[in-house]
Amino acid sequence: MASARRILLLSSSTVHGSAYLEYAATFIKDFLKKSDVKKILFVPYALKDHNDYTNKVRGPLKELGYAVEGIHEAPNAIEAIKSAEAIYIGGGNTFQLLKTLYDLNLIQPIQDRVLKDGIPYIGSSAGSNVATASINTTNDMPIVWPPTLTALGLVPFNINPHYIDFDPDSKHKGETREERLSQYHEIPGTPPVLGLREGAILHVEGNVAKIIGVFGAKLFKPGCEPKEYNVGDDVSFLL
């Protein structure tokens, strides 16, 4: 795949006990510094109220030194992608997000900017799901129906954000996360799934991928035992 890509995929925008993006601040700054980013194009489509959401994100990112433009504020969304210095797609409902990206014909423009032009892409939760091969491994409710679950394909595998281990004390009878992922992998041809714990970040530079952030990840592959990866581990073999 394209080696220009620069990608930072967060499991979650927040970890317990800290403010929006607080745990990720130094990772985001380090990541964006390399591309000399001053202004971030924020994509709020995963939530219903785009103004509200953009305003919530603007403060924390301004404190880090970035101006934020909401893509919905731009006269033309495709043009906004074409001229963006960096793209940040926030969390919310993954189906709603992907449907909107398709409805507004933004898939190809984002792919071009990230894979060809090498502008930085940051995703959080749903924004990380849509960066991968497909959203088949979202945790979200299918509140709307996108034309396909195939996503941006900026990386060739899937992510499960907010990954959480089985709680042995739980009395709940719904499937565990691990059961859900193993049911996915019963289907022929499904890609590996990287379960990112809240606080885990996947950092991709060209053909090098690493787990950074404050917590690790668990990798699921068809027919294999799940395998743990810790902060600092190289997972470039997934690319």
Next chain:
Amino acid sequence: MASARRILLLSSSTVHGSAYLEYAATFIKDFLKKSDVKKILFVPYALKDHNDYTNKVRGPLKELGYAVEGIHEAPNAIEAIKSAEAIYIGGGNTFQLLKTLYDLNLIQPIQDRVLKDGIPYIGSSAGSNVATASINTTNDMPIVWPPTLTALGLVPFNINPHYIDFDPDSKHKGETREERLSQYHEIPGTPPVLGLREGAILHVEGNVAKIIGVFGAKLFKPGCEPKEYNVGDDVSFLL
């Protein structure tokens, strides 16, 4: 809607600390007695291994006095529906279940048998989701892609099975169930959603609907505060 229908929708096949269908046994027997059912057609499509699943279900239902035929064992699935005395659709993955019902052209035959002929329909978890207006409010992972989320429509609203209240001690940052359902209801034209707690059962006879089982339900409607319904409560207004 059709007044012939006889429907029993379980949130879950099991509650904590009891065996498969144990908590529901007397409710199932009472329900099937009225239609003098001897043999149940079991639909195992929500899980991958149809034989395994049918064998797991056969024992507990035999103990209650019913023979069980797996629909996948029948020479022709449509004919099996047409001649069924009663249908039981088990839980698993709701997307996989609904996709298979569409792939095998079973939607209309099931609707006809339940809404016109009045044969008893029992659903559990995913099998309850597919009985409703749509599967937009499943908790499952979209591991496959059905042609639509529109479901059997045996009742005109949606169900959220395994409904669980927010745990104030949780450190997890994924959306609560209530947040997910309220995001669904931000979309214009969405139907009410009955959140069935594990152990709750919705019993429909023609145009009368009641909460039975061992736990209650919480009803979500666009623009309204959620409302609790207890075991024994009449919810016929939903029909």
